[in-house]
Amino acid sequence: METILLQLLNGLDKGSAYALIALGLTLIFGTLGVVNFAHGALFMIGAFCAVTLSRLLNLSFETVDPTRTDFLGNPLKVKTPYVEAWFGPDFGHALIDWSVPLAILFSIPIMIAVGFIMERGLIKHFYKRPHADQILVTFGLAIVLQEVIKYVYGANPISTPAPDAFKGSFDFGALLGFDPNLIIYPYWRLIYFGFAAVVIGAVFSFLQFTTFGMVVRAGMADRETVGLLGINIDRRFTLMFGLAAAVAGMAGVMYAPILSPNYHMGMDFLVLSFVVVVVGGMGSLPGAVAAGFLLGILESFASMNWIKDIIPGIDQIIIYVVAIVILLTRPRGLMGRKGVMEE
């Protein structure tokens, strides 16, 4: 029982990452109809927003400590971050410690700007081009973004810890009446889950309850008619692109403490996010979210030892098996709309 509950928590946690990435991707891919191979790169850039902020906060000046030596035998240069010098060691240290949550604020404008530039500068010209061309151009863009990050930050994963306050684990089992210490779960992962829920809720209510969202939804359903009504749908689609980029970016920032960011993490998530979106069904936001959680939970269950004993290696391929089964039983994924990207 505990095992299952724990794996369910793991699944929800993985699922929230998948759902967040898929949500952004489906805004672009499922609704604007652009096959965006650079979406993984957006997620990666988000994670590197966290790295960048922590690097900025850690910008240091050097003082020479003659009592100690470095590896070459020269006097050791001790680094002190500017923020600690300016705001005092305590507050400065706290700032550095909290760099990941702070990076959320930092990342939103950056990601929206990235999304804007991408859409206006490049994607805009490809709305009417075949999907194949979109794949090529966005794949090229993803490689370029990745190489830039690699040049600046190197190829190794970069440690981006959560604030000390969230380092421990929470006794989740005690809350549900289990014995203490049976089901403990790290704070940060619970926060990640809550954060994903908030973001997903916010995106849905934005599309559902604002006039802007209504117009966008109408535009997704029938772009030409909305255009004929004299509404500048293009501008709104640009904003949607920015929103999608921001969602992907925030997912990346919050995921950094769980998965140390590296420059190719975007490519690692790319295939998966496409599978999630398509399993959810093209053009369906709830579908993408549902598929994200479904695949996350199933992946966690598949990695339980007794299941692996029955079918060796099932944890490696479960996502693809599920994708095949769903697509064969439900022609348009979980909640896909007819006619979207079916030709």
Place this chain on the structure above:
Amino acid sequence: MTKTDLTRRRVLKSGAVAGAGLALPTMFTSGAYAFTNEPMGGTVTLGFNVPQSGPYADEGADELRAYQLAVEHLNGEGDGGMLNTFSSKALEGNGILGKKVDYVTGDTQTKSDAARASAKSMIEKDGAVMITGGSSSGVAVAVQGLCQEAGVIFMAGLTHSNDTTGKDKKANGFRHFFNAYMSGAALAPVLAARYGTDRKAYHLTADYTWGWTQEESIAAATEALGWQTVNKVRTPLGAGDFSSYITPVLQTDADVLILNHYGGDMVNSLTNAVQFGLRDKMVNGKQFEIVVPLFSRLMARGAGENIKGILGSTNWHWSLTDEGSQAFVKSFGTKYGFPPSQAAHTCYVQTLLYADAVARAGSFNPCAVVEALEGYEFDGLGNGPTLYRAEDHQCFKDVLVVRGKENPTSEFDLLEVVEITPAAQVTYAPDHPMFAGGALGECNAG
């Protein structure tokens, strides 16, 4: 090619004859060469085949720095580095056998295919007479096989799987780096001494050949000292989030977690394990411990604070105080501004060892080089007295047991050496079952 009237019957016949083992033309039939890519002019070309893209690109970049340094030293530029401490004095700083050392580089992408393509272009296009480098065992084994067929020497870079000098060993291939068996043999006594002999270990293992040999080696070594193995769980390569593999550990009575992971997997599994509070846990009245059998300082940085106090093994570390290590750290540090990694060290040493073998043999002929390296004993290259064993072309030398440092003074100062395990303790018989199943074959000069 000659023009002959080939009838179907004759083709079939000749095919059968050829199939039965006709002397086949070798890779390069240009008559001028006595062996593949014999250096003719005033230079000799070495091929440095390292990962420049993909997850090990930083390690590859460090290897390349070491190679460039080695080339400088061989050509008599710079401060000479380990040439001054090396027990053999055959090298004079005038290149190799008086030929200036030149080099070409390539990208293995950490894929067998790409690595072989890159090595092939070095051999076919650039005339490289020796290939070296790499940061994974799959690539090492693949390129080693290619070099055997092409008739050039392969000096392995970072490769830790038992197979490289075990079931996939080749006469033209040599490994200076230590292997999974040695990690286990060096680490197990230290683990037993610190954590006791009554421990229950849970293994998480990267699901590919290196992971398996690592798991087999460390499990055998710890079980021999009384540990029990609770479970061995395979995790997909590049799993990213390891939470679903770590939570089951909490449900068992295991009190040690052994992470047979490398690179990004190691960083993520270790980070996740610490996040789940494993290190704060008490099981069976004992403190729960995590062990990482193969440490890499470059990668360990990605795990940040989480590696503090974690035991593992490594081939070499810049904080070693012997003369050779010091000389290398000094020339590397002066040139690049930071200390070298273990990958850089092994690559630098391999280049020197190759050059020295050529100088002692007086020829670039791969078979002469093989002869010069087999059973060769040397010192002054950082790991104490070392033997290149003739039976399997594996170096036998001291192995370092290290621990994540509690109070690092800089971003490079992450590991501290706990114990230097003497070579005798990690030596095994050439026919040890973990290394069985292969044969060196004969050296191939092309």
Place this chain on the structure above:
Amino acid sequence: MKKNILGLNPKDTKFLLIVVFLTLFTPILLQPFAAGSELAQFNGGYPDLMQKIAIFGIFAVGFNILFGLTGYLSFGHAAFLGIGSYAAVWMFKLLTMNVIPGILLAMVVSGLFAAAIGYVSLRRSGIYFSILTLAFAQMCYKMAYSVLTPLTNGETGLQLTLNDPRILDGAQQGSSLPVTNIFGLAMNSSYKVEALGRVFTFNVGFYFCAVIAILAFYVAIRLFRSPFGMMLRAVKSNQQRMTYTGLDPKPYTLAAFVISGMYAGLAGGLLAAMDPLAGADRMLWTASGEVVIMTILGGAGTLMGPVLGAGVIKYLENIFSKINEGVLHDWFSFLPDGVEDVVIWVFARFTGEGWHLTLGVTFMLVVTFLPGGLIEGLKRLASRIRNGSQKRDKYDDPDPEHRPDPGKRVAGE
């Protein structure tokens, strides 16, 4: 139209002859710079690269039969390449080092896999089809890397060993591995000719690949021009209309899928024949993506485009990744120090460890400025040179009318 013995019209015959000429003279054409000169770095006339270009050309031509004609975008074609390689290497291990049985088996096995995967995947269309093929290929890759290691040798890749049976070849002689051959002629033997200050390498393996590539290309031309090819185009332009006329598109698309799977298997078998090692990396999704990219980069739906795309990508990968800072230093040493450093810094971002950047930028530039791929660029160039409005071959057009109508994509019910 008048047709010759090959069953081609004069225009296609001319086209085929050009291809034959280009292929057979590759060792000379790719070696334009004198050995030892600064630009020799750009020479691509060594066996491995030429073989790779021919092989990936076959792969891309086969992929284009499916994608270019029917519009079905498979994202899992690398699986067939990998399966072909494994099949061929097993043949070398068990039966004989002669490449013919290995290559035949590679085509058969990957054809069977293609039939099975195609049968299932073709029940869906559009993006759903793409994801199904991707899922199958990723499953193959993951299994080959881990659970199926006894069959595939996992991470290291399946390779020959000294104690393989090789029934037809008789007892193992000596202690070195045998080489792949065709009736005794070793694939890796080369004849080097020194002329004009250049070394030209005429490699058996390359010519073997080249002949097969020409055959594969010829078959593709015939297929493009055949009634069957017509049917496939109909599948692309409007399946519904096709169904109304009483034709079931499914057998046609499945046939195209299997044929293109067999092309991939052939390419995989050839890869193994040139270098008897089959790694699981060949089946990774990026490898599937690579052939998609090759096809689009060259020009989807055209005959020559995919080959061109394959050539460009393999050339970039193999040549640009080897230009390190030392080489750059040699090139620009004539510049004043400060300028030299800047120039080297800029170039170093695009070469050596930065070769991926060149790839990415190339993709973006080509697709932005040459919507029909590289072949479009060549055509524009040719017509500019001829300075007239040359009539285009209607088959080599990227046929704009059959491209998905942007309006349809966003339209719901």
